Amino acid sequence: MRITWADIKKKVRWVAYWASEAYNAPYRGMVARAKREQDDLFMLLIFSEMMGVPNPATYYTLELQPIMLEKFHEWHKRAGMEHSPLDDFRCC
Amino acid sequence: MSAIVPALIGMILIAAGYFFYSKFIAEKIYQLDPNFETPAHTLRDDIDFIPTNRIVLWGHHFTAVAGAAPIIGPAIAVIWGWVPAFIWVIGGTIFFAGVHDFGAIWASVRNQGRSVGSLTGDVVSLRARTLFMIVIFFLLMMVNAVFAVSISNAFVATPSSVIPAWSAIVVAVVIGVLIYKVKVPILWPTIIGTIILYAVIYLGDQVPVSLPETFMGLGAAPQWIIILFVYATVASLLPVWLLLQPRDYINGIQLIIGLGLLFGAVFIANPTMVAPMYNTVVPEGTPPLLPLLFVTIACGALSGFHGLVASGTTSKQLNKETDARFVGYLGSSGEGLLALVTIIAVSAGFASLGEWQTVYSEFGGTIGISTFVAGGSQIVQDGTPLSREFAATLLAVMAVLFAGTTMDAGVRLQRYIIQEWGTIYKIPVLQNGYVATFAAVGACLALAFGAGGTSGQGGMEIWPLFGTTNQLLAGLTLLVISVMLVKLKRRYIFTLVPMVFVTTMSFAAAVYQLWDLFTSGSYVLMALDVVVIILATFVILESWSAFTREKKAAAASPG
Numbered sequence: 244m245r246i247t248w249a250d251i252k253k254k255v256r257w258v259a260y261w262a263s264e265a266y267n268a269p270y271r272g273m274v275a276r277a278k279r280e281q282d283d284l285f286m287l288l289i290f291s292e293m294m295g296v297p298n299p300a301t302y303y304t305l306e307l308q309p310i311m312l313e314k315f316h317e318w319h320k321r322a323g324m325e326h327s328p329l330d331d332f333r334c335c
Numbered sequence: 336m337s338a339i340v341p342a343l344i345g346m347i348l349i350a351a352g353y354f355f356y357s358k359f360i361a362e363k364i365y366q367l368d369p370n371f372e373t374p375a376h377t378l379r380d381d382i383d384f385i386p387t388n389r390i391v392l393w394g395h396h397f398t399a400v401a402g403a404a405p406i407i408g409p410a411i412a413v414i415w416g417w418v419p420a421f422i423w424v425i426g427g428t429i430f431f432a433g434v435h436d437f438g439a440i441w442a443s444v445r446n447q448g449r450s451v452g453s454l455t456g457d458v459v460s461l462r463a464r465t466l467f468m469i470v471i472f473f474l475l476m477m478v479n480a481v482f483a484v485s486i487s488n489a490f491v492a493t494p495s496s497v498i499p500a501w502s503a504i505v506v507a508v509v510i511g512v513l514i515y516k517v518k519v520p521i522l523w524p525t526i527i528g529t530i531i532l533y534a535v536i537y538l539g540d541q542v543p544v545s546l547p548e549t550f551m552g553l554g555a556a557p558q559w560i561i562i563l564f565v566y567a568t569v570a571s572l573l574p575v576w577l578l579l580q581p582r583d584y585i586n587g588i589q590l591i592i593g594l595g596l597l598f599g600a601v602f603i604a605n606p607t608m609v610a611p612m613y614n615t616v617v618p619e620g621t622p623p624l625l626p627l628l629f630v631t632i633a634c635g636a637l638s639g640f641h642g643l644v645a646s647g648t649t650s651k652q653l654n655k656e657t658d659a660r661f662v663g664y665l666g667s668s669g670e671g672l673l674a675l676v677t678i679i680a681v682s683a684g685f686a687s688l689g690e691w692q693t694v695y696s697e698f699g700g701t702i703g704i705s706t707f708v709a710g711g712s713q714i715v716q717d718g719t720p721l722s723r724e725f726a727a728t729l730l731a732v733m734a735v736l737f738a739g740t741t742m743d744a745g746v747r748l749q750r751y752i753i754q755e756w757g758t759i760y761k762i763p764v765l766q767n768g769y770v771a772t773f774a775a776v777g778a779c780l781a782l783a784f785g786a787g788g789t790s791g792q793g794g795m796e797i798w799p800l801f802g803t804t805n806q807l808l809a810g811l812t813l814l815v816i817s818v819m820l821v822k823l824k825r826r827y828i829f830t831l832v833p834m835v836f837v838t839t840m841s842f843a844a845a846v847y848q849l850w851d852l853f854t855s856g857s858y859v860l861m862a863l864d865v866v867v868i869i870l871a872t873f874v875i876l877e878s879w880s881a882f883t884r885e886k887k888a889a890a891a892s893p894g
Binding site: 271 | 381382383385387388390391392394395398399514520521522525574575576579580581583584587648651652
């Protein structure tokens with residue numbers, strides 16, 4: 244039986260898939276949660292002015308608000324609030 | 336007798352346990368349903384709940400539960416002869432551990448992927464839940480203390496393992512940074528990292544490192560204990576991707592290579608079991624086999640810690656309910672095999688009965704990782720081209736890495752518990768991560784030294800107490816499963832008998848140790864033992880009350 248480069252590449256990809264799963268699967272949740280916490284902190288910075296916390300970079304963070312719309316919606320749902328808690332920022 | 340005989344019989348029995356007994360439990364008792372939608376699907380959030388391939392999940396479960404404990408426990412227990420240890424490891428794996436781990440996954444999957452601790456509150460009672468939390472806290476404290484003592488003993492006995500064990504941390508950090516920050520595909524860091532790891536084992540072999548015999552009044556072993564706790568403090572505060580995750584991965588690779596190497600060497604070298612089948616002339620001070628055997632070997636036969644892993648993470652990633660059998664039962668079977676190979680290493684790795692008796696001249700003491708290393712390395716030398724020194728370093732590094740990872744994960748978990756207490760009881764200072772970590776490490780350090788670690792000779796006295804607590808936790812998990820089965824009007828005898836057995840043995844062992852610790856003057860451990868006895872009493876009373884209540888309720892309800 245002839246072994247071609249394609250066969251070897253396929254096998255290597257197979258090993259890499261299993262190695263990557265073995266590496267990531269046990270900690271996927273922990274890493275994702277840490278990332279989410281960082282994202283939440285970033286969101287707090289963006290919306291800080293609306294909550295009465297002075298933010299010298301408001302001029303720039305204001306631009307980011309529409310981009311954060313979807314994440315903001317996810318966040319208030321996750322926090323147990325049916326609708327947006329900010330009067331000036333109604334996402335749903 | 337040839338060591339191949341117990342190796343083969345053990346492997347065949349464990350395989351039969353999986354193919355027949357676990358099938359019976361899956362079909363008739365837990366009644367797994369391939370069409371049941373698991374929490375990984377119904378509650379999928381791609382964070383905790385995510386359907387995962389069963390082989391990957393098995394690997395995760397197996398490496399999370401298999402650590403240094405199934406090496407240390409059987410190594411100590413062989414003092415009563417290798418047959419009792421063999422019977423408990425094989426019987427325990429088939430009828431106790433498999434059913435327990437598998438059952439914990441099933442119970443959790445049927446309850447929205449909740450942990451056994453949280454389920455205890457609903458299924459049994461709120462009192463039982465509090466009990467569960469206290470048992471976990473003590474278990475973690477003992478895990479950290481006992482593993483620190485074990486690693487320090489291993490470093491003193493095998494100085495060649497010092498450089499490789501600490502280098503593995505550097506290798507792990509480099510792998511972590513390469514994968515997480517530089518985004519390098521996993522294959523190259525794995526291959527190069529593994530090669531470096533084994534090259535460093537060779538280097539360690541050439542350059543053994545020993546600490547000064549005394550430094551500020553402390554011997555070499557206690558010095559190591561302090562260094563290890565400083566390490567655990569720092570490691571537990573680092574992000575998981577930087578150290579814990581790559582270290583776990585490296586350990587998994589090492590475990591598979593180590594297990595393969597040892598079993599392969601046993602079959603090639605065909606050593607003789609020099610240890611007595613049943614030791615009638617045990618050294619003075621050895622406690623009686625009954626009940627101590629059943630707490631000396633916890634992991635490897637039955638371990639409550641597995642229930643935490645099974646219901647904490649594994650159940651949330653189960654793709655199909657029927658995968659629970661493969662992941663849970665085979666996960667504990669893997670650990671049973673590690674315990675089996677340890678029994679063989681410490682029974683057949685010595686030249687003669689006389690040499691074995693010299694090593695096993697006292698109960699506990701420095702027996703543990705170093706005994707496994709001494710016996711295992713002899714078998715590897717006889718069965719492979721590797722030198723005994725290299726094999727000894729390799730096995731010591733494997734065991735030390737396991738114990739080290741458990742330590743930093745243990746300190747991390749204990750920090751979470753203390754922080755949670757800070758929130759519940761409104762003590763802001765305890766909510767601080769650093770304060771909580773120092774409190775956790777302080778408690779463990781006090782226990783390690785209080786347990787005799789200062790002398791550098793003992794410290795393993797705490798081992799049976801750790802086993803007792805671990806078994807109590809297993810008893811509580813089996814209680815949850817049994818009560819669930821009563822509620823479902825199914826046969827509960829298969830989980831109730833193991834539950835009654837381990838709880839009784841744990842209680843009896845704790846009572847026996849009380850007198851033993853009093854006479855030896857180990858008052859710190861004695862105080863801890865009193866707590867364990869109180870906990871055991873409550874577990875028994877709680878089980879009795881929950882069980883009779885649910886049986887009455889089930890009898891009164893129609894259907």
